[in-house]
Amino acid sequence: MAAATxxxxxxxxMIRVVSSDGEHFxxxxxxxxxxxxxxxxIEDDCxxxxxxxxxxxxxxPLAKIVDYCTKHAAKSSGLTIEEAEELKRFDAEFIxxxxxxxxxxxxxxxxxxxxxxxxxxxxxxxxxxxGKTPEQNRETxxxxxxxTPEEEEEICKENEWAFQITKPPSRLC
Amino acid sequence: xxxxxxAWAELPEECxxxxxxxxxxxxxxxxxxxxxxxxxxxxxxxLPARRPPEKPPxxxxxxxxxxxxxxIHAVILSAAPSHMAHTHIHPCYAAAIVSGxxxxxxxxxxxxxxxxxxxxxxxxxxxxxxxxPKDPIxxxxxxxxxxxxxxxxxxxxxxxxxxxxxxxxTRLPGELLMVxxxxxxxxxxxxxxxxxxxxxxxxx
Numbered sequence: 001m002a003a004a005t006x007x008x009x010x011x012x013x014m015i016r017v018v019s020s021d022g023e024h025f026x027x028x029x030x031x032x033x034x035x036x037x038x039x040x041x042i043e044d045d046c047x048x049x050x051x052x053x054x055x056x057x058x059x060x061p062l063a064k065i066v067d068y069c070t071k072h073a074a075k076s077s078g079l080t081i082e083e084a085e086e087l088k089r090f091d092a093e094f095i096x097x098x099x100x101x102x103x104x105x106x107x108x109x110x111x112x113x114x115x116x117x118x119x120x121x122x123x124x125x126x127x128x129x130x131g132k133t134p135e136q137n138r139e140t141x142x143x144x145x146x147x148t149p150e151e152e153e154e155i156c157k158e159n160e161w162a163f164q165i166t167k168p169p170s171r172l173c
Numbered sequence: 174x175x176x177x178x179x180a181w182a183e184l185p186e187e188c189x190x191x192x193x194x195x196x197x198x199x200x201x202x203x204x205x206x207x208x209x210x211x212x213x214x215x216x217x218x219x220l221p222a223r224r225p226p227e228k229p230p231x232x233x234x235x236x237x238x239x240x241x242x243x244x245i246h247a248v249i250l251s252a253a254p255s256h257m258a259h260t261h262i263h264p265c266y267a268a269a270i271v272s273g274x275x276x277x278x279x280x281x282x283x284x285x286x287x288x289x290x291x292x293x294x295x296x297x298x299x300x301x302x303x304x305x306p307k308d309p310i311x312x313x314x315x316x317x318x319x320x321x322x323x324x325x326x327x328x329x330x331x332x333x334x335x336x337x338x339x340x341x342x343t344r345l346p347g348e349l350l351m352v353x354x355x356x357x358x359x360x361x362x363x364x365x366x367x368x369x370x371x372x373x374x375x376x377x
Contacts, residue, residue, distance in 0.1 A: 103180050106188050122188065126195030134207035141181035143209050151210070159203045 016051030023059035024051055025066045031073035036113025061104035068117050095124045182209045193219045238286040239278045246270040247338055251315040268313050268324045276309045311335050333363055
């Protein structure tokens with residue numbers, strides 16, 4: 001269960017959500033409003049005691065997202081410099097996750113329309129990709145090389161300038 | 174995670190587009206598109222934004238422009254750049270070793286383009302090409318001598334070609350190295366030159 005903060009926005013109403021694997025979570029309405037999907041459902045009076053079902057978000061990432069939204073909703077308006085710094089630190093720590101969780105967060109934030117979290121997860125992924133060769137990126141994300149030898153050769157030719165800079169000489173195409 | 178392979182390759186397109194937006198560097202973009210077919214397709218549809226070329230007013234400036242620079246290997250400055258660099262008091266010029274032929278171009282503060290070597294403003298390029306060495310210029314130094322001052326190509330000390338120059342930060346704070354990588358005609362790396370940046374104390 002996510003911890004609800006007392007000073008979360010002007011509405012004290014708690015919104016219930018249900019993960020794809022049937023776990024229930026609660027968060028203040030202000031926090032739920034950070035998700036476009038949840039906001040629309042609240043506006044359409046779809047938020048009842050049974051909770052809003054989120055068919056594609058499992059409990060693990062949902063717990064993180066409820067955490068994120070609760071934190072950000074509590075600190076949304078009139079931030080002091082210290083508070084903004086603290087929120088930044090929270091974000092940095094929050095997104096220090098393995099690639100499986102990062103993937104779940106990317107997809108869930110995209111599905112739920114949580115803009116801030118989407119940006120955070122996208123930035124983190126881009127940071128993991130930067131300065132790496134395709135092979136290293138495949139390794140990081142567990143992606144299988146599905147190019148045909150012909151395609152591979154074409155890519156090599158196209159990127160000759162780039163490979164000159166990044167590849168060891170034995171692998172020069 | 175057993176199906177992780179598919180997962181990252183099949184990430185929703187808007188996520189991948191978002192990630193690409195955070196990869197403004199052409200090199201990262203190229204590396205991204207080499208990962209798998211789906212990433213490649215999406216990268217191809219979302220090329221990094223390039224600033225439209227600035228067009229200076231032509232009538233005011235008839236100097237030829239170098240328009241086809243795709244890679245700058247090195248930039249050599251005549252002096253440390255300062256806020257006075259655009260004046261005649263402390264002028265500063267830059268020579269760049271670029272791809273193409275001739276593989277050198279010049280710039281001074283205030284110019285919005287690089288200019289090729291010229292004899293006189295209106296001298297034809299053909300004439301200049303004759304005077305340039307046949308081999309690409311690998312490096313130039315700025316020197317002040319009895320015949321005046323200017324950039325002068327350094328003498329080729331070997332038959333090796335410079336493949337790349339790297340700027341390397343070491344663990345020592347503030348230490349910066351430039352590593353020059355040489356390749357033989359068979360494209361095998363045969364040597365490195367390492368230079369260390371020495372900062373002069375500035376007295377104000």
